[in-house]
Amino acid sequence: MDTIIIYTSMAGTTELMAEMIGGKLTEAGERVVIKDALEAYAHDLQSYDRVLIGSYTWGDGDLPDEMVDFYEELSKLDLNGKQAAVFGPGDSTYPHFARAVDIWEEAIQAQGGEIVVEGLKIDRWYTEELEAACAIFSEKLIQSH
Numbered sequence: 222m223d224t225i226i227i228y229t230s231m232a233g234t235t236e237l238m239a240e241m242i243g244g245k246l247t248e249a250g251e252r253v254v255i256k257d258a259l260e261a262y263a264h265d266l267q268s269y270d271r272v273l274i275g276s277y278t279w280g281d282g283d284l285p286d287e288m289v290d291f292y293e294e295l296s297k298l299d300l301n302g303k304q305a306a307v308f309g310p311g312d313s314t315y316p317h318f319a320r321a322v323d324i325w326e327e328a329i330q331a332q333g334g335e336i337v338v339e340g341l342k343i344d345r346w347y348t349e350e351l352e353a354a355c356a357i358f359s360e361k362l363i364q365s366h
């Protein structure tokens with residue numbers, strides 16, 4: 222199973238999640254590439270079996286600005302046959318908690334990708350749960366194929 226993790230991070234939480242999840246999959250013997258969305262092109266996804274997107278939420282429940290180009294490219298791709306899952310931190314004091322996770326899941330499904338594990342949303346006020354939550358998410362991914 223070859224996985225690409227595309228993420229963007231402002232203060233480092235999403236990056237940490239990407240590294241933790243990537244580390245767990247690698248430990249399980251999977252091949253993983255982690256890329257910052259600013260250095261990634263959506264067509265990069267074509268060479269991988271599994272696509273993971275890591276995205277915090279910005280504005281009023283919006284995608285981060287750094288991911289908008291990638292989002293537009295992804296919305297033109299055929300993702301049939303791809304396994305996918307999304308993770309990201311948010312802040313539950315905002316009305317749309319971690320909504321970027323839902324936006325990405327919808328975009329992936331609209332292009333034919335299969336969401337194999339429910340999106341992981343982490344509240345920034347509870348980051349002590351980060352490592353355990355990322356480990357569980359990774360384990361579900363490993364079990365899903």
Ligand SMILES: Cc1cc2nc3c(=O)[nH]c(=O)nc-3n(C[C@H](O)[C@H](O)[C@H](O)COP(=O)(O)O)c2cc1C
Binds near residue numbers: 232279317320345
């Ligand atoms: C201006 C601004 C707007 C934000 N809007 C939302 C939001 O609508 N929903 C949400 O859940 N979190 C929101 N957040 C919180 C970020 O998603 C959260 O701080 C996240 O941990 C940042 O990820 P990072 O550490 O990878 O940069 C917002 C943060 C800022 C500074």
